[in-house]
Amino acid sequence: MNTQAQVIVVGAGPVGQTAALLLARWGIQVLVLDQRPGRGTVGSKSICQQRDVLDIWAAAGAGKVAEEGLAWTTARTYFRDRELLSWSFEREGPLPACVNISQTRTEQILDEAIAAQPLIEVRWNHQVTGLTQDDSGTIVHCGQRLLRAPYVLACAGARAQPVRQALGVTFDGETFDDQFLICDIKADLPGWENERRFYFDPVWNPGRQVLIHPCPGGTFRIDWQIAPDYIPTDTDISRKIRQIIGDRSYELLWRTTYRFHSRIASRMRVGRVLLAGDCAHLVAPFGARGLNSGVPDAENAAWKLAFALNGWAGDDLLETYHIERHAAARENLEITAATMRFLAPRTVEERMRRRAVLEGGVVEEVDSGRFAEPYWYVDSPLTTPEPGRPFRGRPPRGALCVPAPGVILPDMRVPGGRLRELCRDGFLVLLGDMCDSRLFAQVLGKVITVPLAVRGLAEVDGTGSLAERLGAEPGEAWLIRPDSHIAAIIPHAGPELVVDAVSRALRGSADT
CATH class of the missing domain: 3.30.9.10 (D-Amino Acid Oxidase, subunit A, domain 2)
Known part of the structure; x- marks a missing residue:
């Protein structure tokens, strides 16, 4: 019954593949189970992958997705034969705003990365029929076969009712x-x-x-x-x-x-089992918010499971997986539900409004699906708010967000690579010019046991472009999470304030 795996990933689709690769990147032994006899080879399925998902795949060793994908630049919307509007993405960093590539090819690229990773084992023809768990681990039931591991990450897709049922999770919608x-x-x-x-x-x-x-x-x-x-x-x-x-x-x-479908699981974490991707939420595809939300689920789960397994964090951090990603799923449901009311109106009032908008050319009210964006953890218990840098809300369509606590760190070229490549091995502290990075590193190294790096902004990019892009002040410290989200921006920073922010980013408060 026992396996060598520390995490069993249920489902070998793109979300499960991503989770396995990211867990292995943290040194975690992974067993991936899938009920199918093998990989499908045809069909585009989920095709449109957003920049921040491409970044995650690059960190997982699947940068070929961005390289092979087609980077379309303009979105045009028509009413009958008349163009109503068009918009283009703002360019940021070395990765395209999005690429189109068939899910079949994406899965092949991820499979290639998995084949090169000795910490991952994939087993096909393993249909999960149930789950049980106790204080020390989980047992995955595959008919008469029982497999045990400390944690399970369920990425088994929309039809994973046996998994949800075993956990007592509803899937309303x-x-x-x-x-x-x-x-x-x-x-x-x-x-x-x-x-x-x-x-x-x-x-x-x-x-x-x-x-x-x-x-x-x-x-x-x-x-x-x-x-x-x-x-x-x-x-x-x-x-x-x-x-x-x-x-x-x-x-x-x-x-x-x-x-x-428009559905959401009542819980995305039940004890030692986490739910991700279509297993946890289903949305209409307009705006490409399905896989572009499932992959960030996998990243959020992976670093938190790795921290728990390595003894760097406890139950509080795992619970924030549900808090953060359930909020992300709810936001996607709200956005796509509004789109579907416009695309497929069900009431007389909705049909009249749609007709008036389209025939009147009311461009700002035309809804063909707001393109996928990362969910920003502004209200997360792991985020330290800073009144001087409030979240300014969603930017206009295709535009970039102003950096603030909870928002994902902008990406850009820096000497030696990309900025976000510096964020994937633990927490990262970026310091303004008036902060002594050596002093910070010495003090933080004595009291913080989780992986953490301290870098001066000028050390990362001596041109000043990075500080300008962030709008960083000389005396500030920026704490970046392992998933590239900004956990805190601390003005007039001292090492003790950074310690508090790290504590909060691990537990949800600075005094626990």
């Missing part, structure tokens, strides 16, 4: 009636290679939507909203594709239909 037809095609569409196009009520899909994404290798992903009872035939699909691309030649690579 709703399923939308309308279906969506997805096709991956290969075609030559000049001018469309770097643009995402969203059509409200086009003449070739009246009353509903169509979304077109460019992908690597001259391929495109097309999503049609279709009626709940519509069964597409090969002839229908060919006709729909022709209505968009005309008489150009094309190759149909993959097709499927699906319905959207």
Whole structure:
């Protein structure tokens, strides 16, 4: 029954793969279980990956996702044949704002990284039928097979009802009636290679939507909203594709239909078991908030489990996984629910509002899905607030957020690499020019036992660009978490104030 694993990861999809790689990066032995006989090889599935997720994958050893993905730059939105609006991402750092790449290829890249990691074992044909746990560990039931480890991270997807049921976790929400037809095609569409196009009520899909994404290798992903009872035939699909691309030649690579769900688990942590990704939350895909939320779940869980297993933190830190990521899931549900009310209105009032917005060209009220952003832990118990640097709210579409406690650290090129590459091995203290980094390192090293590095801003980047991008003052100390979020910005900083901030970032308060 016993295994060598310190964490059993249930589910070998991208969220489970990411979690395993990040845990192994912390030196944790991982066993990954999946009920399937092996890896699927076709289908785009989740295609749009946001910059901060690309950063996580780079830290996990899967930087090829960003390298191979197609970095589209402009999002265009149409009402029938009239363009309503377009927007582009602000460029920051060496990674693109997002890339499109098929989930199938992403999984292959992650598999390559896992194969090179001796601390990870993957077992297929292991369907989890139940979970039990006690004070010393968890037991994963795979039929008659029992596997024991100190912790379990469940990344088993939307159909992981046996796992949720064993934990007493509900999965409340709703399923939308309308279906969506997805096709991956290969075609030559000049001018469309770097643009995402969203059509409200086009003449070739009246009353509903169509979304077109460019992908690597001259391929495109097309999503049609279709009626709940519509069964597409090969002839229908060919006709729909022709209505968009005309008489150009094309190759149909993959097709499927699906319905959207909006659901959230009542708990994302139950004792020694954490839930992540679609196992814990489901959202409509407009805005690409599914996998782009599941991967940060994996990162948040990985560093906290590693700290618990290494004796650097206790139960309080693990509970903040639920606090932080459940709040992130709730925010995504709120945003995508508003989008779905606009895309698929259910009441007379919602239909009238949508019609007025689209026909009147009220651009600021058009909702085709706010693109995925990292959740910022402004209200987390691990964040030390600073009144002089309040969170200023969500920036305009495509824009960058002003740094503040709880917000993710901006990324940028620094001598030797990227700024966030300095953050992944523990806590990082960045000091302004008036702070003595040697003194801070000596004092902090005597009282802090968790991995922690102290660097002066000028030491990291002597050009002054880093301090300017952060808006950092000479006497400030910036405490950065292992997941690159800003835990504290301390004005007039002394070592003892940094100790308090680290204590809070490990336990949720500075005096425990």
